[in-house]
Amino acid sequence: MATRRNPTARQVRLGTELRRLRDAAGLKATEAATLLGASSVQMSQIESGIAGVSEERVRRLAANYACTDDELIGALVGMATDRTQGWWEAYRGVLPASFLNLSELDHHATFRHDVAVIHIPGLLQTESYARALFSYMHPELPESELEPRVSHRMKRKVVIEGAAPIPYKTVIHEAALRIRVTGRVDYRAQLARVLEMSEADHVTVRVIPFELDSFAGAGSTMVHLGGAVPRLDTVVRDAPHGTAFVDSEAQLEHFRKLFRRVEEVSLAPEKSRDVIHQLARES
Structure with missing residues (x-):
């Protein structure tokens, strides 16, 4: 999982929203990392936008957080998979x-x-x-x-x-x-x-x-x-x-x-x- 030195505001926002879902589920970062099969460092990097996250991982996180908002999940997947070079x-x-x-x-x-x-x-x-x-x-x-x-x-x-x-x-x-x-x-x-x-x-x-x-x-x-x-x-x-x-x-x-x-x-x-x-x- 490659890391970024200077994530964009949109990349940071994706991580922020994933953290908010985790907080709403009442899970600690270490617990979410275990459910995802990742390290606590990787989890921190995802939530800070420093590291990217795949569609599969976004959906797994949403399932672990009991998020049933399909429109929101779809939008987060779109942010995670976007490769626009504007x-x-x-x-x-x-x-x-x-x-x-x-x-x-x-x-x-x-x-x-x-x-x-x-x-x-x-x-x-x-x-x-x-x-x-x-x-x-x-x-x-x-x-x-x-x-x-x-x-x-x-x-x-x-x-x-x-x-x-x-x-x-x-x-x-x-x-x-x-x-x-x-x-x-x-x-x-x-x-x-x-x-x-x-x-x-x-x-x-x-x-x-x-x-x-x-x-x-x-x-x-x-x-x-x-x-x-x-x-x-x-x-x-x-x-x-x-x-x-x-x-x-x-x-x-x-x-x-x-x-x-x-x-x-x-x-x-x-x-x-x-x-x-x-x-x-x-x-």
């Missing part, structure tokens, strides 16, 4: 692992929900907007490191612009639409980009206007990615130490409710487009 692999060793992990999660997502308060969501950004944003946030980056970040962000659009786009909902605060990260011409192009994508059948864009009373959700920025089953959803948030991937059921349910609350107070898609058209005229 476009993001070209950036391995070039960009931080969090960039690649997000791309991989996007690739496997069944839907994506964004809440953006300060900046336009990444999937809707133009190249000039993304470049200006990265340049400001990381002024120390040389061109050789800045450009891969920009090109990577542009390629991520495949999840909503490619041959098999996923359902995408985003709630954008008016502040993010008004802040001119770029110059006037590029700013207009950015608004046009948001409007263009808002017309797609699989995309829903809603705006939270400044005039909304009693909105205390300025800290609601998040990305919610749908898993093969709801239990395997992931919420991505920016944190002081870097990108945080949230996956505990209690936290996921909190963010599901948070998205619904933000969505409920936002403008309908038609009125949201009216707001963006007005901003474009004013620019």
Whole structure:
């Protein structure tokens, strides 16, 4: 059983879910290892994502843990046997692992929900907007490191612009639409980009206007990615130490409710487009 030096977030998640099943069954790691015919070290490596696990072993573990959720088991088997070498692999060793992990999660997502308060969501950004944003946030980056970040962000659009786009909902605060990260011409192009994508059948864009009373959700920025089953959803948030991937059921349910609350107070898609058209005229 080969081990990995740097498991991806998806590989770590598989191990985490297997550990959660074991915990729910009330078994210790050593007991589970014995039932699997493995050593305690191997069991630890599987549950940390350092070591891969076969379909047969996933199913044996699920049986030992008395898990009868066939959809969940099937999804875990899919994660264990997936050998996708996506476009993001070209950036391995070039960009931080969090960039690649997000791309991989996007690739496997069944839907994506964004809440953006300060900046336009990444999937809707133009190249000039993304470049200006990265340049400001990381002024120390040389061109050789800045450009891969920009090109990577542009390629991520495949999840909503490619041959098999996923359902995408985003709630954008008016502040993010008004802040001119770029110059006037590029700013207009950015608004046009948001409007263009808002017309797609699989995309829903809603705006939270400044005039909304009693909105205390300025800290609601998040990305919610749908898993093969709801239990395997992931919420991505920016944190002081870097990108945080949230996956505990209690936290996921909190963010599901948070998205619904933000969505409920936002403008309908038609009125949201009216707001963006007005901003474009004013620019």
